[in-house]
Each structure stands twice: as structure tokens, then as C-alpha cells.
Amino acid sequence: MPELASHETCLGCHACEAVCPTRSITFQGDGFFTYPHIDIDTCIQCGKCEKACTSVRGGYEKELDDVSQTFYCAYNSDGEERAKATSGGTGGALAKQALSKGWMVCGAAFDEGLRVKHILSDKEDILDKIRGSKYVQSDVTGVYEQVREAVKGDRQVLFFGTPCQCQALVASLPMAQRASVLTCAIICHGANSPKVWEDYVRHEEQKVGKKLVGYNFRSKDKGWGAYRSALTFQNGTTIRRPAWNDVFMTWFAHDYDTQEACFHCPYRIEKRVADLTIGDFWGVEKLFSDVPTRQGLSVLIASTDKGKDFVKDVPQLVLTEVDAVLVVKKALKGYVEQRTEEKRQAIIQRRKTFEEEYAQHGYDFMAAKYPAQTYWGRVVHHLRFRLRQLGIG
Numbered sequence: 494m495p496e497l498a499s500h501e502t503c504l505g506c507h508a509c510e511a512v513c514p515t516r517s518i519t520f521q522g523d524g525f526f527t528y529p530h531i532d533i534d535t536c537i538q539c540g541k542c543e544k545a546c547t548s549v550r551g552g553y554e555k556e557l558d559d560v561s562q563t564f565y566c567a568y569n570s571d572g573e574e575r576a577k578a579t580s581g582g583t584g585g586a587l588a589k590q591a592l593s594k595g596w597m598v599c600g601a602a603f604d605e606g607l608r609v610k611h612i613l614s615d616k617e618d619i620l621d622k623i624r625g626s627k628y629v630q631s632d633v634t635g636v637y638e639q640v641r642e643a644v645k646g647d648r649q650v651l652f653f654g655t656p657c658q659c660q661a662l663v664a665s666l667p668m669a670q671r672a673s674v675l676t677c678a679i680i681c682h683g684a685n686s687p688k689v690w691e692d693y694v695r696h697e698e699q700k701v702g703k704k705l706v707g708y709n710f711r712s713k714d715k716g717w718g719a720y721r722s723a724l725t726f727q728n729g730t731t732i733r734r735p736a737w738n739d740v741f742m743t744w745f746a747h748d749y750d751t752q753e754a755c756f757h758c759p760y761r762i763e764k765r766v767a768d769l770t771i772g773d774f775w776g777v778e779k780l781f782s783d784v785p786t787r788q789g790l791s792v793l794i795a796s797t798d799k800g801k802d803f804v805k806d807v808p809q810l811v812l813t814e815v816d817a818v819l820v821v822k823k824a825l826k827g828y829v830e831q832r833t834e835e836k837r838q839a840i841i842q843r844r845k846t847f848e849e850e851y852a853q854h855g856y857d858f859m860a861a862k863y864p865a866q867t868y869w870g871r872v873v874h875h876l877r878f879r880l881r882q883l884g885i886g
């Protein structure tokens with residue numbers, strides 16, 4: 494039988510599923526994530542799934558070309574769009590430009606049940622649907638196939654996704670069609686469990702007694718760096734809270750429900766896998782002292798000639814080229830993996846324990862055992878921290 498990635502090594506990119514000529518691979522499981530399974534009755538042992546899987550192949554570096562990367566500080570000149578986006582609204586400006594050229598755009602959106610799924614469209618309303626980070630693993634089932642069909646019919650596609658999803662899409666396309674796709678990866682340090690997210694949504698709906706119709710993982714009502722979430726219910730009420738007061742965001746911060754393989758992500762290196770990469774330009778003030786950051790700034794990295802050509806001419810994008818070495822050395826903490834192996838193993842162990850307990854007891858028990866901080870808890874936490882800094886206690 495072909496070798497597929499294990500629970501420990503599967504990034505959840507669905508490349509194996511996308512390349513299977515007999516549709517013998519499906520993602521299954523009722524835990525935090527789903528994993529690939531082969532139907533042995535229909536598998537023809539062609540080995541395409543093994544070749545497409547970065548984890549099984551043990552890396553991807555050799556496939557990257559040698560074009561030097563260009564780094565930009567970027568933001569969307571439309572203030573409203575930028576305010577609604579997660580960092581500088583760069584993703585939105587790129588998507589708008591693609592639509593205006595007659596391309597299709599593919600990115601992660603909420604469905605009516607607030608599940609996160611990739612969608613493909615050439616309609617203007619995709620811009621609102623895909624805007625904003627959803628810190629949950631997006632379901633890409635079937636979407637690479639849709640892109641493949643679109644490019645076969647001579648369409649061009651701008652694809653947004655995590656680096657592993659960008660690579661999976663490219664791997665699933667015949668060589669001749671790869672030029673029709675421009676990939677834009679988000680800087681990603683790991684995706685959270687769709688199962689935990691669904692349970693969280695249900696719990697919040699029960700608390701308020703209304704359907705949750707919108708969720709902003711990074712509301713900018715107090716600025717870009719404030720880390721606040723905003724929950725919008727069917728009756729129009731919006732609850733905004735700091736991330737430390739939100740159970741889902743607290744677990745995210747502790748990596749309790751991150752996909753295990755993300756701790757050893759092969760794409761979290763300086764040389765980026767996609768044509769373009771966008772992320773939060775954390776640390777930008779270390780490079781420019783007077784830069785206005787309240788509404789968010791993106792780092793934009795163009796890693797291929799195709800990517801460089803595309804960003805040259807995006808009307809809504811304000812770009813300042815920045816020195817790559819300075820960016821990586823002085824700013825952008827977390828852009829490449831910096832934690833030691835020992836530290837990562839400790840987090841993985843803690844996360845495993847969390848998943849086992851969760852499987853046994855369910856969401857409500859875990860929310861009580863691993864709660865978000867209350868306001869008073871936060872005050873005490875800060876006081877303890879200050880006292881420790883002063884060498885007292």
C-alpha cells in the first residue's frame with residue numbers, strides 16, 4: 494500500500510487526496526483533525542499520493558528556484574477595507590486586482606454554519622467572504638479540483654492559503670497548467686482544529702441563545718495590535734472581547750488544538766514556497782520609527798518572477814520595498830521557526846494531553862478546566878508579573 498502521512502506528520506493539506514486518479518483517498522476522523530485513508534479496493538498503487546506528500550517525501554527545498562525574494566511593507570489604500578482585514582488588507586487588494594483582470598479568486602470563507610472552507614469565484618462578493626484570517630484549518634476538499642477545471646478552461650486563478658495548501662494545489666496541477674495559477678500564502682504558524690471551533694461556536698450560541706452569524710478573530714476596534722475578537726449574533730448584537738478573555742483564542746495562544754505536524758512545518762523557512770506571501774508586519778516600528786500602525790500593516794514577500802510582476806501594478810496597494818536581511822533579523826519574529834526542538838516537544842506533549850482529555854470529557858468540561866482569563870484574573874496576573882520583575886515574590 495502507498496505510504497500516507499501519519500497523525501504526527503500530516504499537515505492536512507489534502508495533496509494526496511487531490512492527486513489520486515481513482516478518488517481512493519478521503520479524509521476521515523472525529524478527533525481534532527481528519528486524516529487520509531485509502532480505500533484498498535479501488536487504489537491502483539500508482540504512487541502519486543506519496544510523491545505529492547511533502548511529509549512522506551521528507552521536505553521540499555530542492556524544488557524551490559533561486560530567484561531572490563523582494564520584501565515590502567504593504568497596505569491597502571482603501572481605509573475601510575484595511576480596517577476590516579487582519580493586517581494591512583494586502584490580501585484584499587491583491588484579490589481585487591485579480592478580479593479586475595478577469596481572473597478567479599480562491600480563499601478561505603465561512604459557510605452559513607461558520608465552518609471554514611475554501612471557495613472559488615470570479616464574483617465581486619468573494620472579496621468580503623474571504624477577507625480576514627480565520628484561525629481554523631480551512632476545509633479544501635474538492636477545491637483543488639475546481640481550480641484545475643478552471644485553469645483547464647483557460648482561466649487564471651489567484652489562490653490564497655497556508656503554505657502547505659499552496660504547495661498542494663501546485664502539486665495537483667499538470668505542469669502545463671501551473672503558469673495559470675498565482676499562489677499567495679499567509680505566514681502561518683499552525684492551524685487550529687475545526688472540531689474545537691465548531692464546539693466553541695455551539696457553546697457561544699447556547700450562552701446567548703442566538704445563532705452566531707459572524708466572528709472576527711482579530712477585531713481592530715482598539716487597533717491592530719490589540720488582539721481582540723468580535724462575535725456577531727443573529728439579533729445584531731456584537732460582543733467584543735480581548736483574546737485573553739476568549740476561550741478559543743486562549744487555547745490558540747497555548748497551541749492546545751494546533752495540528753501536530755505544524756510544529757515541524759517544512760515551509761516555515763526564509764525561502765517561501767508560494768509566489769507571494771502575506772503576513773502581519775510585526776516589528777515594523779523597529780525599521781521605521783514614524784510608521785502609522787493602528788490600522789495594520791502587512792509584510793508582502795514576492796518570491797518568484799510571476800509574483801513580482803503581479804505586485805508591480807496593483808492600484809490599491811501602497812508598497813515600500815524593505816531590506817530582506819533587516820526584516821528577517823530585526824522584525825518578523827515567528828516568520829521562521831525559532832523554538833528549540835525541546836520547547837516544541839514540550840508543547841506537543843501538552844497538546845496531546847489536552848486532546849486526550851477533550852476526547853474523554855468534551856468541550857464544556859475543558860472550557861471549565863482551561864478557561865480564558867477573567868478581568869480580575871488578568872489584574873492578578875499582571876500584579877504577579879510586576880512583583881516578579883521587581884524581585885518580590
Ligand SMILES: Cc1cc2nc3c(=O)[nH]c(=O)nc-3n(C[C@H](O)[C@H](O)[C@H](O)COP(=O)(O)OP(=O)(O)OC[C@H]3O[C@@H](n4cnc5c(N)ncnc54)[C@H](O)[C@@H]3O)c2cc1C
Pocket residue numbers: 578579580581582583584585599600601602609623624625626627628629630631653654655679680681682683684685771772773774775791827
Ligand atoms: C491559521 C493562520 C495562522 C497565521 N499565523 C500568522 C503568523 O504566525 N504570523 C503572521 O504574520 N501572520 C499569520 N497569519 C496571517 C495573518 O493573520 C493575515 O491573514 C495576513 O497578514 C493577511 O492579512 P491581510 O490583511 O493582508 O489580508 P486579509 O484580507 O485579512 O486576508 C486574509 C487571507 O487569508 C486567507 N485565509 C484566512 N483564513 C485562512 C485559513 N484558515 N486558511 C487559509 N487561508 C486563510 C483568506 O483566504 C484571505 O485571502 C495567520 C493566518 C492564519 C489563517
